[in-house]
Amino acid sequence: MKTTSVMIVGVGGQGSLLASKLLGNLLTDEGYDVKVSEVHGMSQRGGSVVTYVRYGEKVYSPIVTAGECDFIISFEKLEAARYAGCLKKGGKIIVNTQQIDPMPVITGAAEYPEQVLEDLKARGFDVDDFDALTPAMEAGSAKAVNIVLMGHFAARSGIGEDKWMAALEKTVPAKFLDMNRKAFSLGFHG
Amino acid sequence: MDLKKLLIGNEAVAWGLYHGGLKVISSYPGTPSTEITEFLSKHDDIHTEWAPNEKVACETAFGASLAGVRSACAMKHVGLNVAADPLFTLSYTGVTGGMVICVADDPAMHSSQNEQDSRHYAIGAKVPMLEPADSAEAYEFARSAFALSEKYDTPVLLRMCTRIAHSQCLVEMGEREECPRKEYVKQPSKYIMMPAYAKAKHPAVEERTEKLKALAEDCAYNRIEDRGSDIGIITSGCSYLYVKEVFGDRVSILKIGMPNPLPEKTIREFAAKVKKLYIIEELDPVIENHVRALGIPCTGKSLFSPVGEFSQQTVREAFLKEGVDVGEVPEAQGAAPAVPGRPPMMCAGCPHRGLFYTLAKNKITVLGDIGCYTLGAVAPLNALDSTLCMGASVSGIHGFNLATDGESEGKTVAVIGDSTFMHSGMTGLVNIAYNATNSTVIILDNSITGMTGHQQNPTTGYNIKGDPAAKVDLEALCKALGIRRVRVVDPYDLKQCEQAVKEELAEKEPSVIISRRPCVLLKYVKPKAPLKADAEKCRSCKRCMGLGCPAISMKDGKARIDATLCVGCGVCEQLCAFGAIGEVESK
Numbered sequence: 001m002k003t004t005s006v007m008i009v010g011v012g013g014q015g016s017l018l019a020s021k022l023l024g025n026l027l028t029d030e031g032y033d034v035k036v037s038e039v040h041g042m043s044q045r046g047g048s049v050v051t052y053v054r055y056g057e058k059v060y061s062p063i064v065t066a067g068e069c070d071f072i073i074s075f076e077k078l079e080a081a082r083y084a085g086c087l088k089k090g091g092k093i094i095v096n097t098q099q100i101d102p103m104p105v106i107t108g109a110a111e112y113p114e115q116v117l118e119d120l121k122a123r124g125f126d127v128d129d130f131d132a133l134t135p136a137m138e139a140g141s142a143k144a145v146n147i148v149l150m151g152h153f154a155a156r157s158g159i160g161e162d163k164w165m166a167a168l169e170k171t172v173p174a175k176f177l178d179m180n181r182k183a184f185s186l187g188f189h190g
Numbered sequence: 191m192d193l194k195k196l197l198i199g200n201e202a203v204a205w206g207l208y209h210g211g212l213k214v215i216s217s218y219p220g221t222p223s224t225e226i227t228e229f230l231s232k233h234d235d236i237h238t239e240w241a242p243n244e245k246v247a248c249e250t251a252f253g254a255s256l257a258g259v260r261s262a263c264a265m266k267h268v269g270l271n272v273a274a275d276p277l278f279t280l281s282y283t284g285v286t287g288g289m290v291i292c293v294a295d296d297p298a299m300h301s302s303q304n305e306q307d308s309r310h311y312a313i314g315a316k317v318p319m320l321e322p323a324d325s326a327e328a329y330e331f332a333r334s335a336f337a338l339s340e341k342y343d344t345p346v347l348l349r350m351c352t353r354i355a356h357s358q359c360l361v362e363m364g365e366r367e368e369c370p371r372k373e374y375v376k377q378p379s380k381y382i383m384m385p386a387y388a389k390a391k392h393p394a395v396e397e398r399t400e401k402l403k404a405l406a407e408d409c410a411y412n413r414i415e416d417r418g419s420d421i422g423i424i425t426s427g428c429s430y431l432y433v434k435e436v437f438g439d440r441v442s443i444l445k446i447g448m449p450n451p452l453p454e455k456t457i458r459e460f461a462a463k464v465k466k467l468y469i470i471e472e473l474d475p476v477i478e479n480h481v482r483a484l485g486i487p488c489t490g491k492s493l494f495s496p497v498g499e500f501s502q503q504t505v506r507e508a509f510l511k512e513g514v515d516v517g518e519v520p521e522a523q524g525a526a527p528a529v530p531g532r533p534p535m536m537c538a539g540c541p542h543r544g545l546f547y548t549l550a551k552n553k554i555t556v557l558g559d560i561g562c563y564t565l566g567a568v569a570p571l572n573a574l575d576s577t578l579c580m581g582a583s584v585s586g587i588h589g590f591n592l593a594t595d596g597e598s599e600g601k602t603v604a605v606i607g608d609s610t611f612m613h614s615g616m617t618g619l620v621n622i623a624y625n626a627t628n629s630t631v632i633i634l635d636n637s638i639t640g641m642t643g644h645q646q647n648p649t650t651g652y653n654i655k656g657d658p659a660a661k662v663d664l665e666a667l668c669k670a671l672g673i674r675r676v677r678v679v680d681p682y683d684l685k686q687c688e689q690a691v692k693e694e695l696a697e698k699e700p701s702v703i704i705s706r707r708p709c710v711l712l713k714y715v716k717p718k719a720p721l722k723a724d725a726e727k728c729r730s731c732k733r734c735m736g737l738g739c740p741a742i743s744m745k746d747g748k749a750r751i752d753a754t755l756c757v758g759c760g761v762c763e764q765l766c767a768f769g770a771i772g773e774v775e776s777k
Contacts, residue, residue: 024196024358036358040221046740047534061435062357065503067520078529085526101743102532107570110530123524142754
């Protein structure tokens with residue numbers, strides 16, 4: 001089989017590491033060869049962050065480059081656009097409609113492109129945009145946005161919800177499991 | 191243990207060292223090496239610790255090896271500069287218990303101030319270096335490095351890089367090898383490196399290199415994948431993965447796992463099999479220069495840049511230029527629209543912000559240092575004038591003030607974090623006191639090593655396991671080093687900050703200001719209720735925007751505070767002249 005490439009992108013502090021851990025655990029359980037590439041250190045301080053997850057029969061490179069990505073899962077609108085060039089022909093973008101202003105926008109040096117998702121669609125990108133923040137709050141915390149998004153992706157992944165739930169149990173601490181289960185379900189069925 | 195686990199390279203190194211019989215590891219945190227020691231700290235049957243700096247860490251590992259156990263230290267590439275002093279002579283003394291120095295390079299500078307290539311240290315110090323390409327190799331190489339170290343009586347460098355350190359792949363693990371401590375025997379000619387003994391040691395080092403070269407020809411670290419292709423590629427580390435991603439089994443590869451010393455015969459043998467030879471290595475042309483020195487024509491840095499990280503795209507594009515078949519070329523859906531950048535920034539409620547605001551407002555020249563507070567350099571604060579290396583702010587301000595014959599003394603400060611001060615700021619402060627400049631040093635004490643992800647240090651009062659430990663009293667320390675004027679301020683209090691900075695700069699003697707407040711991301715720091723900007727009172731002066739706080743933005747010409755980000759630090763509230771910012775009224 002061909003290698004499948006997923007990019008989880010967002011803003012440092014939004015919980016992309018946990019999302020990639022969930023996906024990594026799931027794919028390992030499914031018997032795939034898996035590579036995951038994370039970002040640590042300075043870039044985490046509110047900067048743009050990207051995590052690569054690749055799986056298949058045999059995966060060499062842990063990173064995803066231009067035109068190779070099957071799915072971009074974006075925690076924020078602007079970040080979906082930033083990495084859109086990595087998407088392969090026929091690839092799909094799943095994006096949380098949350099807007100987080102980067103520093104150049106805050107300081108007035110740049111403007112936030114409000115129509116960025118419409119722009120992507122006009123350029124022919126397959127964009128599945130939805131509000132992950134509201135269901136995350138409903139589940140109990142704005143921080144659960146990551147799991148809501150993974151739930152939404154799960155419904156399009158071709159891997160059953162039960163297997164995802166089993167991986168979720170392995171990935172999140174027991175005391176947050178109920179909240180994350182709820183967040184995942186809301187994303188899956190949302 | 192017999193299972194495959196998905197591990198980042200650093201966790202794989204940690205397990206490799208542990209299963210290899212590690213007894214003592216001492217390290218200083220530094221991205222991308224930090225997690226090696228953090229993972230090891232979970233084991234209670236070995237000693238793990240954060241040392242004040244890499245030199246101390248390396249020498250601690252040396253002492254442990256001298257006493258007869260397997261030891262290690264871990265650091266980032268620039269940390270090895272600090273530990274270079276012990277390294278070069280450790281090469282002469284060799285070891286008793288096996289000793290591994292893990293060093294993690296940072297091509298593309300994800301979290302570093304330069305892009306240096308650690309392989310030069312292996313060549314310079316004449317010690318073997320191993321370089322894994324993924325987590326599975328990281329485990330194997332770390333585990334086997336102890337036996338290599340003991341057999342050849344040398345410390346072993348294990349070279350990681352960001353991409354391998356922080357990428358996960360499946361790793362199959364074995365069991366821990368228990369290595370009883372060897373009995374200590376006094377060996378002056380081996381361990382006392384004064385000229386008489388060291389002179390005898392240098393030839394031994396050269397002989398050892400010859401033996402290691404023989405090993406390099408015939409070891410599992412270096413391997414030829416002969417596919418009978420016209421082109422041949424010599425590569426190492428993650429570059430190997432990118433080559434395999436593009437070519438799979440279609441080209442012949444010499445995969446180097448031991449970049450020092452290199453296997454000359456194997457290289458000649460490989461080069462003879464192919465019509466055109468390529469060298470693909472990130473950063474400097476270390477393998478390439480070696481191959482050229484053997485008189486073998488090859489293509490390397492003329493095609494593959496010495497700058498930054500590679501990827502399969504780098505490999506694909508380079509060989510397309512060469513007219514080599516690279517298989518299927520990925521087709522992108524389309525071009526991404528141009529969007530504003532999102533550089534990292536200080537967190538909402540970061541205690542460094544108030545202090546930097548004060549310095550920027552008073553147009554003070556600021557010699558900076560290494561840590562989260564380097565982010566004070568970016569807009570809108572633009573508060574820094576220099577960042578060089580660990581400790582350079584404190585030593586640098588002294589030189590700066592000497593150069594101006596003291597003219598700069600009243601308008602220049604050095605800023606340095608608590609952990610960085612312990613690392614190598616103290617010695618600079620001694621120099622200020624001893625050689626007498628009226629320099630003002632600000633210690634940004636956020637009670638943790640922040641940038642690398644919250645490691646304890648000697649000023650926090652806790653050790654690597656979170657247990658209570660001796661706590662350095664910074665005020666007493668600075669006084670003991672010869673600074674009479676030492677005062678503490680709360681960086682959330684702008685008035686207090688400004689008063690302290692102005693007063694200390696006006697004084698005709700050296701001074702230290704300790705700007706003390708714990709990092710807002712620490713678990714025990716409980717955020718206060720978020721503040722709210724009153725759109726009716728806001729006069730759109732944008733003064734609050736000068737803080738560069740990610741929680742504050744202008745919407746429809748009025749300041750707005752994001753309640754999900756704001757931690758209620760109150761710095762913006764002090765700035766607002768119209769009383770527009772305040773706590774949300776309780777019902």
